[in-house]
Amino acid sequence: MSATPGFFEALAAQCKAKDSYLCVGLDPRTATAEEAHDVCCRLIDATKTHACCYKPNAAFFEAHGAAGWAALKGVIEKIHAVGSLCLLDCKRGDVGSTAQAYAKACYDDLKADAVTLSPYLGYDAIQPFVTGQYAGKGAFILCATSNPSADEMQSDALRDRVASLSSNGGAWGVKTAVASRPLGLVVGATRPAAVSAARTQNGDAWLLTPGVGAQGADASTVVRAALSSSSRDVRLVVPVSRAIMNADDPSAAAQKLCQEIRDAISNAPPPPSLTDTLADASRRLSDTMTSTFPRTAELLTGGALKPHQAKFVGCVLRSGALKFGSFQLKSGRQSPYFFNAGLVCDGNDAAEFFDAYAAAIQNSGLEFDVVFGPAYKGIPLCAGVSAALAARGVSSSFAYNRKEAKDHGEGGTLVGAAVKGRRVLLVDDVISAGTAVREATGILAKAGAILVGVCVAVDRQEVTGGSAPPAPGSERVSAVEGVRRELGVPVVPILTLTDLLAYLEAKGGSDEHAANVRKYRETYGAC
Numbered sequence: 001m002s003a004t005p006g007f008f009e010a011l012a013a014q015c016k017a018k019d020s021y022l023c024v025g026l027d028p029r030t031a032t033a034e035e036a037h038d039v040c041c042r043l044i045d046a047t048k049t050h051a052c053c054y055k056p057n058a059a060f061f062e063a064h065g066a067a068g069w070a071a072l073k074g075v076i077e078k079i080h081a082v083g084s085l086c087l088l089d090c091k092r093g094d095v096g097s098t099a100q101a102y103a104k105a106c107y108d109d110l111k112a113d114a115v116t117l118s119p120y121l122g123y124d125a126i127q128p129f130v131t132g133q134y135a136g137k138g139a140f141i142l143c144a145t146s147n148p149s150a151d152e153m154q155s156d157a158l159r160d161r162v163a164s165l166s167s168n169g170g171a172w173g174v175k176t177a178v179a180s181r182p183l184g185l186v187v188g189a190t191r192p193a194a195v196s197a198a199r200t201q202n203g204d205a206w207l208l209t210p211g212v213g214a215q216g217a218d219a220s221t222v223v224r225a226a227l228s229s230s231s232r233d234v235r236l237v238v239p240v241s242r243a244i245m246n247a248d249d250p251s252a253a254a255q256k257l258c259q260e261i262r263d264a265i266s267n268a269p270p271p272p273s274l275t276d277t278l279a280d281a282s283r284r285l286s287d288t289m290t291s292t293f294p295r296t297a298e299l300l301t302g303g304a305l306k307p308h309q310a311k312f313v314g315c316v317l318r319s320g321a322l323k324f325g326s327f328q329l330k331s332g333r334q335s336p337y338f339f340n341a342g343l344v345c346d347g348n349d350a351a352e353f354f355d356a357y358a359a360a361i362q363n364s365g366l367e368f369d370v371v372f373g374p375a376y377k378g379i380p381l382c383a384g385v386s387a388a389l390a391a392r393g394v395s396s397s398f399a400y401n402r403k404e405a406k407d408h409g410e411g412g413t414l415v416g417a418a419v420k421g422r423r424v425l426l427v428d429d430v431i432s433a434g435t436a437v438r439e440a441t442g443i444l445a446k447a448g449a450i451l452v453g454v455c456v457a458v459d460r461q462e463v464t465g466g467s468a469p470p471a472p473g474s475e476r477v478s479a480v481e482g483v484r485r486e487l488g489v490p491v492v493p494i495l496t497l498t499d500l501l502a503y504l505e506a507k508g509g510s511d512e513h514a515a516n517v518r519k520y521r522e523t524y525g526a527c
């Protein structure tokens with residue numbers, strides 16, 4: 001299928017010409033349709049040099065009945081008269097034959113250039129808006145909405161599904177006539193993790209990210225989350241309605257937002273050039289080859305682990321944090337391997353170590369406000385992980401506790417970001433019996449925090465208890481699973497014992513370590 005140039009190409013041209021990714025939202029809260037029309041036309045005149053497109057929301061016009069519809073038509077004419085594009089926010093979604101009628105209303109009558117659509121009914125509801133006579137039009141599909149109750153209906157899995165179905169190679173993408181840039185996605189700026197996940201799932205998609213301003217999101221955070229790490233091509237539209245419309249000087253407000261978006265784009269780390277990528281790969285390969293653990297390099301190409309896990313293993317072997325041999329555990333068990341995160345104490349290793357946490361957290365799709373690290377090992381962890389998340393475009397604050405309460409100054413045991421009423425992700429190195437995590441969650445509960453998940457470096461996947469093997473026939477529940485059940489939140493590990501074994505088996509060579517780990521798992525393993 002050949003690509004039909006259309007809305008997205010025109011949008012890209014507008015963004016380039018105006019050096020702007022700001023879309024001015026037109027949500028007139030007026031008493032009459034005529035006022036709605038006039039307010040919007042004045043706003044268009046005031047912002048036309050800063051907006052890459054306009055987004056009237058049909059609701060505010062439909063509210064005035066037939067006169068409102070006429071006002072909307074007039075506003076769209078005005079948008080075209082200033083040489084801009086109209087993205088009509090109408091969130092349509094109905095069975096095919098009805099969707100066809102909606103498409104006719106939006107495009108033939110109102111003359112919109114693009115629309116927002118709900119994916120709930122599947123492709124039948126989308127096709128009429130983007131194929132046949134409307135092949136050059138654009139559609140943004142609701143993927144993750146910005147409103148507080150979104151999670152009642154939307155799950156991370158559903159958001160991922162919408163993003164991948166809409167992608168160039170996805171089922172909906174390949175069926176649309178605009179093959180090169182099939183469907184954009186609506187991903188709320190209030191959900192930077194979802195923005196970043198959508199970008200990962202659908203690298204080519206234009207993202208429309210409502211929620212900046214009145215809904216509390218900020219422009220630079222969403223830009224960081226929406227930029228692709230592999231391309232300079234910015235496919236992002238940041239729509240802002242109330243924060244511009246209600247400003248004392250809408251033109252100045254639009255200009256300021258436009259500049260903030262530009263700054264965030266130019267301050268983003270540049271995507272690696274091919275030369276950088278090759279140099280980096282070669283440096284990592286040579287680091288790994290010279291590491292103390294033989295043939296680690298094979299891991300990087302062996303495919304036994306995901307890329308962030310492979311980097312993690314390379315880093316913890318190099319730093320000595322992961323060792324093979326015979327180690328006496330607190331439980332009395334003799335373990336063939338031992339993990340001590342405290343030995344990651346070099347800046348280069350730490351950067352990779354924290355980034356592996358950030359990757360695992362990002363892949364998990366968990367949404368949170370604060371990263372919390374329980375004292376002592378959790379203290380550098382929460383700061384490092386929060387910084388690594390920021391480098392990946394995911395914003396968070398961090399906090400930790402001190403073991404001894406302070407009896408002066410502000411007092412108390414919690415340090416850093418406020419946790420009360422906020423979504424907290426707990427980070428730790430390893431869960432052995434789960435005592436430390438339980439203690440930390442007790443502290444958080446007392447402080448009024450909302451625990452949303454736990455992320456650890458290694459899940460040893462072994463049953464809790466002493467050196468005696470578990471009784472035959474008894475339920476083999478791991479410490480991590482126990483914590484999961486007890487706290488009712490996901491526990492995300494960077495690496496599990498299963499992954500470690502897969503790595504040892506994939507790397508070949510002497511399989512003494514693999515045999516010992518396998519034997520240990522047979523005795524104490526929970527799976």
Ligand SMILES: O=c1ccn([C@@H]2O[C@H](COP(=O)(O)O)[C@@H](O)[C@H]2O)c(=O)[nH]1
Nearest residue numbers: 027057145146188210214215240241242
């Ligand atoms: O997830 C979504 C989808 C659409 N919207 C719409 O965007 C604007 C936002 O207005 P602000 O005044 O900038 O908050 C509004 O028309 C919404 O209906 C959204 O907010 N979230």
